[in-house]
Amino acid sequence: MRTFFFVLLGVLLLSGCKKNPPNPPQKALLVEPARNSECIPVQKTDDGNNLVRFRWLPGNHSESYEIVVTNLISGLVVDREQRTIDLTLPLEEGMPYSWFVISKNSQTNETATSPIWHFYNPGKQTEHVPFPAEIIAPEPGATVFKDIDNEVNLQWTATDLDDDIEGYSIYFSTENPPEALIALLDTDDTSQKVSVVSDVVYYWRIVTVDALGNTSDTGVLDFKVF
Template structure:
């Protein structure tokens, strides 16, 4: 298996080296990959189980214009661990944990371009055997995002997020906010809204916030805590 892996790596390097851009040659227009599988915001039920806790998931996407290779980027949404696989193909099999939500995207690569366009980001839930109910994906924190510096308007800011669920049965969001990361106050309690408006802040302070998403079967997900600074 190790010999096969070495051969694949050598082939990818050879492909890139053989297509190197000549000095002074203008960049080619490098396109974005269009994702195919796993499907967006859906449970992945087609993986091949290899252990009680892992399965092999097949990723595929359409070729990007002028691309010579790709980086497949997969993120565990519970741990934020990122896996990056470089390939000259438009498909890749990866072993992933069962009962776990992931996001994925593809970066287009070419030695003839300084650009590295990214595809859309899709989420999926790597389902376990017989699993029929799925937790919501952790909410995407739109604004403020991590470590952002923002300017308050009349001493107030707005918090914005988005959510998704493989079962499409989200029933509410709870939002927690404050200046102490491990002691946040509840400012929204299980409501079907994706914005908290007119939150009072003080210039110069660092603030923290997070979102808990709930679905109709009492499954929950935690966005993780985001910090931002008010100018």
């Protein structure tokens, strides 16, 4: 009986000493450059680029941040890691960009990724390429239910600083990349129903075109059907 008491006491002491798992970092809240806007550069550089300031608000339990900035025309990616919540980068003027922030904590492998924002770095251009369509549903990589008609509704929104979007080309397939053009929609149509079957991964992308023939591409998106 005495031995059992000491064993029980040891178990209770050990369980009381267990550490709680570390809290995962939360998403950063992006501040500037503002979403779907033309940014205001800090200054021009000697080589003709613009210095652009990035700023965000920290998510809870975040120690450091990885900021990813992509030139949407050339595909050039700038990737920086730091502990502060702002960063100034020289970027090519007259180009559209995307950016997002990944929050990290050294106590856990979990990370949190902010939404992706788009902006224009001003230059001498007199027209703007439309920003890539922003996906509402299904979220990339999601697993979704089909409706009673065995369909899934693709939904998105799009922005052009010139406000001259003409329409969208929708590509959808079980092949990656999707090459099958399934719909040509005008600017008022920002959804498209597609027929699906269960346990299949589908790939899709949207090409946005404006009145001057400028285009942008979401890149390949995917979802799986229950």
